[in-house]
Amino acid sequence: IFIFQDTALDSITRFATTSFSDTGSEDSCLSRNQSVLYRKSSPHKPSSYLVSKLRSYEELHKRCGPHTDSYKRSMKQLKSGQIDHNSTDCRYVIWVADCGLGNRMLSITSAFLYALLTNRVLLIDQEYEMVGLFCEPFPATSWILPDDFPFKKKLRGFNQKYSYSYGNLLKNNTINYSTQLLPSYLYLYLCHDGDHDDQLFFCDQDQALLNKVPWLIMKSNVYFLPSMFLMSSFDQELDKLFPDKETVFHHLGRYLFHPSDRVWELITKYYHDHLAKAEKRIGIQIRIFDAKTSPFESVMEQILACTKKEKLLPEVGTGKSVASPSKNQTSKVVLVTSLSRDYFEKLNKMYGEHPMKTGEVVAVYQPSHEREQQTWENSHNVQAWVEIYLLSLSDELVTSAWSTFGYVAQGLRGMRPLILYKIDRTIPDPPCGRGVSMEPCYHAPPIFDCKAQSTTVDIGGLVPHVRHCEDISWGLKLV
Numbered sequence: 043i044f045i046f047q048d049t050a051l052d053s054i055t056r057f058a059t060t061s062f063s064d065t066g067s068e069d070s071c072l073s074r075n076q077s078v079l080y081r082k083s084s085p086h087k088p089s090s091y092l093v094s095k096l097r098s099y100e101e102l103h104k105r106c107g108p109h110t111d112s113y114k115r116s117m118k119q120l121k122s123g124q125i126d127h128n129s130t131d132c133r134y135v136i137w138v139a140d141c142g143l144g145n146r147m148l149s150i151t152s153a154f155l156y157a158l159l160t161n162r163v164l165l166i167d168q169e170y171e172m173v174g175l176f177c178e179p180f181p182a183t184s185w186i187l188p189d190d191f192p193f194k195k196k197l198r199g200f201n202q203k204y205s206y207s208y209g210n211l212l213k214n215n216t217i218n219y220s221t222q223l224l225p226s227y228l229y230l231y232l233c234h235d236g237d238h239d240d241q242l243f244f245c246d247q248d249q250a251l252l253n254k255v256p257w258l259i260m261k262s263n264v265y266f267l268p269s270m271f272l273m274s275s276f277d278q279e280l281d282k283l284f285p286d287k288e289t290v291f292h293h294l295g296r297y298l299f300h301p302s303d304r305v306w307e308l309i310t311k312y313y314h315d316h317l318a319k320a321e322k323r324i325g326i327q328i329r330i331f332d333a334k335t336s337p338f339e340s341v342m343e344q345i346l347a348c349t350k351k352e353k354l355l356p357e358v359g360t361g362k363s364v365a366s367p368s369k370n371q372t373s374k375v376v377l378v379t380s381l382s383r384d385y386f387e388k389l390n391k392m393y394g395e396h397p398m399k400t401g402e403v404v405a406v407y408q409p410s411h412e413r414e415q416q417t418w419e420n421s422h423n424v425q426a427w428v429e430i431y432l433l434s435l436s437d438e439l440v441t442s443a444w445s446t447f448g449y450v451a452q453g454l455r456g457m458r459p460l461i462l463y464k465i466d467r468t469i470p471d472p473p474c475g476r477g478v479s480m481e482p483c484y485h486a487p488p489i490f491d492c493k494a495q496s497t498t499v500d501i502g503g504l505v506p507h508v509r510h511c512e513d514i515s516w517g518l519k520l521v
């Protein structure tokens with residue numbers, strides 16, 4: 043029997059005690075209640091305003107979600123192509139996937155915050171590769187876009203060139219800010235390679251137009267929410283929701299992403315088999331984007347320089363036998379995650395075969411080495427989610443610059459990680475540094491300042507809580 047800890051974060055998932063049975067899901071979502079047995083309770087408390095906003099969102103989703111009468115009426119409107127103000131007051135944002143799991147979780151979170159701010163219902167076009175990764179986040183309803191959605195099969199093919207995207211409609215002057223007869227749906231392209239017109243989404247004037255369109259179909263693979271903090275349409279509400287700007291992903295990510303029972307079983311088994319007994323768990327996430335600029339020897343040297351500088355791992359001794367355990371000996375476990383096995387092998391060799399000068403015991407583990415990213419494979423995404431979650435259970439976290447996989451782990455954990463700075467053949471000096479916040483970085487923000495109608499303004503200097511990222515100089519993050 044499990045009893046909720048009395049932390050404010052639990053109030054975010056208060057509905058865990060309500061029944062999910064009428065969603066038709068067989069999944070009991072063990073992780074929702076059991077996660078506090080594994081995770082440290084969060085020192086970051088959500089505002090009561092956020093908690094009440096989530097409760098109202100849950101009501102909205104239940105009323106407008108798939109298969110409800112309101113949904114059916116909205117669907118008629120969608121099919122007709124025209125807005126009928128008398129049909130229903132439900133409006134939707136449909137999220138369409140692209141890229142790896144980390145990118146997806148960050149863009150879903152951004153789409154969810156957009157839904158919260160604009161009173162829309164978020165539906166996920168999850169496709170086969172994401173099936174069964176997460177529990178349903180909202181009680182007594184579903185966030186999965188139903189299979190009978192009219193253009194479901196075409197959603198995946200939607201790309202930047204799509205002539206009906208909002209950006210292209212503006213570009214071709216098919217719609218403008220004074221258009222009276224707006225369509226019942228629009229496509230939004232918010233991926234890393236969107237152009238100026240796509241990114242007009244982030245202007246208040248455009249939000250006023252989009253607000254009238256009941257169905258928005260959004261393709262995104264980035265954490266675009268920092269740019270919403272630069273918009274006057276949203277800034278007052280965001281201030282109330284998030285007095286502490288550094289905790290946006292931490293709260294929303296913990297609220298949305300609960301491992302399904304199938305994933306939870308893998309996480310908890312691995313945790314008990316390898317991590318549970320250690321006094322200190324150190325997660326090292328190694329993501330290589332370019333093998334030429336990041337050769338193995340250099341990255342390995344960078345990792346060791348970082349763990350030495352930050353005193354995370356003891357220095358390896360030279361004696362023949364393991365030093366006898368001292369009284370204040372600690373046991374550490376290093377959880378390595380990487381597509382490659384080489385880093386684990388080296389660390390395991392160093393710590394497994396040599397004595398520690400301090401007498402500390404260090405064990406090194408790596409759950410998988412999948413070699414290549416296979417985003418379209420369901421089991422590959424399951425493994426990725428298992429490892430992101432395991433990393434988020436670490437006491438200390440070392441992540442790779444630019445990696446959304448690491449961003450999700452640090453955000454769920456609720457800590458500023460040590461970032462291994464981007465390597466370009468030579469090892470950066472210093473090799474790693476503490477993140478200025480635990481928020482993910484928005485890799486491809488618009489450089490256009492809507493208010494000033496200019497591209498020469500530094501968007502990282504407009505407000506104190508939206509800054510450039512330490513790992514990507516042109517990126518944006520909340521601090």
Ligand code: GDP
Pocket residue numbers: 141142143144145146328329379380381410412414415416417422423425426429444445446447448
């Ligand atoms: P990013 O590319 O580092 O920003 O992270 P993403 O998660 O968006 O995409 C990388 C994908 O490659 C992951 O989702 C996994 O599918 C795979 N991948 C990358 N690193 C690892 C790892 O350490 N472990 C596992 N299991 N998969 C990984």
